[in-house]
Amino acid sequence: MRLKICDNPQQVGYLAAADIALQLNTKKNSTLILPTGSTPLPVYESIIKMYKNGDVSFGDAVTFNLDEYIGIAEDHAERYYNFMMRNLFSKVDIKPENINIPDSRTDDPDGECKRYEEKYRKTGGADLAVLGIGQNGHIGFNEPGTPFSSVTHVTSIAESTVKANSRFFDNEAQVPKKAMTMGISTILSAKKIILLATGKSKHDILIKLLQQTSANESIPATALLLHDDAVIYADREAITG
Ligand code: F6R
Numbered sequence: 490m491r492l493k494i495c496d497n498p499q500q501v502g503y504l505a506a507a508d509i510a511l512q513l514n515t516k517k518n519s520t521l522i523l524p525t526g527s528t529p530l531p532v533y534e535s536i537i538k539m540y541k542n543g544d545v546s547f548g549d550a551v552t553f554n555l556d557e558y559i560g561i562a563e564d565h566a567e568r569y570y571n572f573m574m575r576n577l578f579s580k581v582d583i584k585p586e587n588i589n590i591p592d593s594r595t596d597d598p599d600g601e602c603k604r605y606e607e608k609y610r611k612t613g614g615a616d617l618a619v620l621g622i623g624q625n626g627h628i629g630f631n632e633p634g635t636p637f638s639s640v641t642h643v644t645s646i647a648e649s650t651v652k653a654n655s656r657f658f659d660n661e662a663q664v665p666k667k668a669m670t671m672g673i674s675t676i677l678s679a680k681k682i683i684l685l686a687t688g689k690s691k692h693d694i695l696i697k698l699l700q701q702t703s704a705n706e707s708i709p710a711t712a713l714l715l716h717d718d719a720v721i722y723a724d725r726e727a728i729t730g
Contacts, residue, residue: 502531
């Protein structure tokens with residue numbers, strides 16, 4: 490697991506966007522795993538600029554989002570489908586049929602997870618995965634204790650994550666308590682992984698992650714130690730606190 494330290498979140502965003510562009514310019518029909526949340530916003534801003542400048546196209550790209558809430562209103566701004574449309578997909582030339590996000594409208598979340606994992610595995614594994622990290626070390630919604638062997642599954646969102654994500658909702662009670670998430674083994678199947686960590690709020694977990702010498706399920710992000718092409722892009726604030 491390598492570490493690259495950047496001055497600020499914008500530089501982190503630019504670096505990750507440049508990696509996505511390089512991937513898509515090398516192989517137009519690349520499969521990407523993508524996150525939501527605050528951290529990837531500068532990535533999406535940068536890649537949209539690159540697209541508008543003609544430096545990259547999503548014309549043949551296939552994307553799989555990491556996760557989606559269960560029991561969120563279809564038109565809620567925080568439904569990850571709506572987040573992705575607003576912040577990336579409506580602004581680039583991706584084909585709607587190439588966008589994959591677990592479907593929050595399902596009445597069979599377990600079945601939806603199975604369908605999602607099968608569809609993802611048919612791609613042969615993502616070429617590139619971009620991840621954020623939760624303050625408790627989660628990746629996707631794989632909270633501490635999730636087996637590294639996990640595939641896409643229904644999960645309970647940890648109380649600390651509900652608290653952290655309440656900033657996007659009117660109040661904590663409105664944050665969904667369940668989600669569908671790609672599993673750790675699903676994520677590890679990507680050929681290259683970039684984990685983004687920016688801001689003071691990620692300092693403690695980032696330092697803890699960097700101190701680990703072996704992967705352990707109590708800190709889900711340590712799974713990246715099992716991968717041979719994983720890199721962390723962190724900003725100075727996340728490093729210094
Ligand atoms: C979201 C996801 C989560 C976030 C994490 C950090 O799709 O997979 O693991 O990456 O909760 O969220 P932010 O970036 O909002 O701090």
